Amino acid sequence: MTAAQNNEHLYEQLDQWIDAHFDEQVKFLQALVQVPTDTPPGNNAPHAARTTELLKAIGYEAEQFPVPEDEVKAYGLTSLTNLIVRRPFGAGGKTIALNAHGDVVPPGEGWTHPPYGGVIENGHMYGRATAVSKCDFSTFTFALRAIEALQAQHAVGLKGNVELHFTYDEEFGGEKGPGWLLNHGYTKPDLMIAAGFSYQVVTAHNGCLQMEVTVNGKMAHAAIPETGVDALQGAVHILNQLYTQNKLYKQVRSQVAGINHPYLNVGRIEGGTNTNVVPGTVSFKLDRRMIPEENPAEVEANVREVIAQATADFNQDRATDAHIRVDIKRLLMAHAMKPLTGNAPLVQAIQQHGAAIFGEPIPAMGTPLYTDVRLYVEKGIPGVIYGAGPRTVLESHAKRADERLNLEDLRKATKVISRTLLDLLQ
Numbered sequence: 001m002t003a004a005q006n007n008e009h010l011y012e013q014l015d016q017w018i019d020a021h022f023d024e025q026v027k028f029l030q031a032l033v034q035v036p037t038d039t040p041p042g043n044n045a046p047h048a049a050r051t052t053e054l055l056k057a058i059g060y061e062a063e064q065f066p067v068p069e070d071e072v073k074a075y076g077l078t079s080l081t082n083l084i085v086r087r088p089f090g091a092g093g094k095t096i097a098l099n100a101h102g103d104v105v106p107p108g109e110g111w112t113h114p115p116y117g118g119v120i121e122n123g124h125m126y127g128r129a130t131a132v133s134k135c136d137f138s139t140f141t142f143a144l145r146a147i148e149a150l151q152a153q154h155a156v157g158l159k160g161n162v163e164l165h166f167t168y169d170e171e172f173g174g175e176k177g178p179g180w181l182l183n184h185g186y187t188k189p190d191l192m193i194a195a196g197f198s199y200q201v202v203t204a205h206n207g208c209l210q211m212e213v214t215v216n217g218k219m220a221h222a223a224i225p226e227t228g229v230d231a232l233q234g235a236v237h238i239l240n241q242l243y244t245q246n247k248l249y250k251q252v253r254s255q256v257a258g259i260n261h262p263y264l265n266v267g268r269i270e271g272g273t274n275t276n277v278v279p280g281t282v283s284f285k286l287d288r289r290m291i292p293e294e295n296p297a298e299v300e301a302n303v304r305e306v307i308a309q310a311t312a313d314f315n316q317d318r319a320t321d322a323h324i325r326v327d328i329k330r331l332l333m334a335h336a337m338k339p340l341t342g343n344a345p346l347v348q349a350i351q352q353h354g355a356a357i358f359g360e361p362i363p364a365m366g367t368p369l370y371t372d373v374r375l376y377v378e379k380g381i382p383g384v385i386y387g388a389g390p391r392t393v394l395e396s397h398a399k400r401a402d403e404r405l406n407l408e409d410l411r412k413a414t415k416v417i418s419r420t421l422l423d424l425l426q
Helices: 003-020 022-033 045-057 069-075 135-154 178-183 231-249 296-316 341-358 373-378 407-425
Strands: 063-066 081-088 090-101 119-121 124-126 159-167 191-194 201-205 207-216 263-271 281-290 325-334 364-367 383-385 404-406
Touching: 003 022, 003 135, 003 341, 003 407, 022 045, 022 124, 022 135, 022 407, 045 063, 045 081, 081 135, 081 178, 090 135, 090 373, 090 407, 135 159, 135 407, 159 178, 159 407, 178 373, 191 341, 191 373, 191 407, 201 341, 207 231, 207 296, 231 263, 231 281, 231 296, 281 296, 296 325, 341 383, 341 407, 373 383, 404 407
Parallel strands: 090 159, 090 191, 191 383, 201 364
Antiparallel strands: 063 081, 081 159, 119 124, 124 404, 201 383, 207 281, 207 325, 263 281
16 A cells, blocks of 8 residues: 555545544534623633543543633733643654634623523524634644544554643633633644634734724713813714724735735724703713724724724814813734744645535635634644535624534544644654
8 A cells, every 4th residue: 555545545545534523513512602702701710620520531631721811801801711731642753733712702682592502403403602613623633533443543653742622712812712721832733723714724814903082072961062062073084094994904915815905994982971951971882893905003093093093083073172082992903923934835735625625626815804823823833714514604604693503514524624734643
């Protein structure tokens, strides 16, 4: 048997193990989905404890890394424990990290299935985080188990290490998740694969700047509005200028396939005290997505300049000296993920096995999302995004009602990851 034929035989063995244990994998995922991890409020230590129990039941010891309580609360969360499972193979190889995040946005309204039920219907599992990204807790865990079963049966010569990184801070930017583990020296992998979808391997993604803008005016009785300064009118003027700027962003095009142009979104507005009161304070939170080619410092400076100019224009138009005052607070600066040359073995292996398992080409491309994968890349660790899920975020219903996962995508993605690990460890 040639080396190529032997590898094909080993791939088949991995596939067969995954098929034989797929019902167990689905139950594993259901148990993960059934523990809520709404962020905010971000009380996610209980899920880490449950994950540790589930891993222990299959022979894996998860190292727990609780982020100090005062640090977590200052960050705006309630509790946070990150997990690492380390599985050594032979000496001399690389350490490959597989990362998925367990924190999720709250379910919201409109569900036709319980958001934390893990209900299975027509070949899909429904529930928050079924697609993003508790599914890949199971993808990565069972892909690794298949590798270890193969080694035990065939004495396959493997070298290197695999680490499972299960973290709980992607929704807030990752600084207390992967960033915290990396900065404290708890892990230093050579390569990494992060949770994603099955029909493309992602090598780049957008950056994200989030800011809170507070417009301060002066409260007054609605019967005598001229005695106050309407913060809402000021905010509307600023928002109109930001939306005008947003139209200009469409003229800036990215050269990365899968990423189009920068854009800005205002996702939350609050203020005022009552219907019959001129609002004295209005605040809004904006999200500015940055393409990989943009300079984050320049992007932030531009947004601040647009707000400052809009504020000055509004104040100049007022007949009195009573003006609005604007405070700006940066909430998040997530840099874009840019491809590192060392990611080629990851991309090639996933494309090869993805095409074989899914029966179609798996393109390497960018995504307009932002993820905490960038934190590994910023440390010089080549990484890609790949896991279980549909072709698009829209299909998955991620961050919407009735988030769901096609279980056949889960099965196939687990096979792709397991085959990829075999290649990297040989």
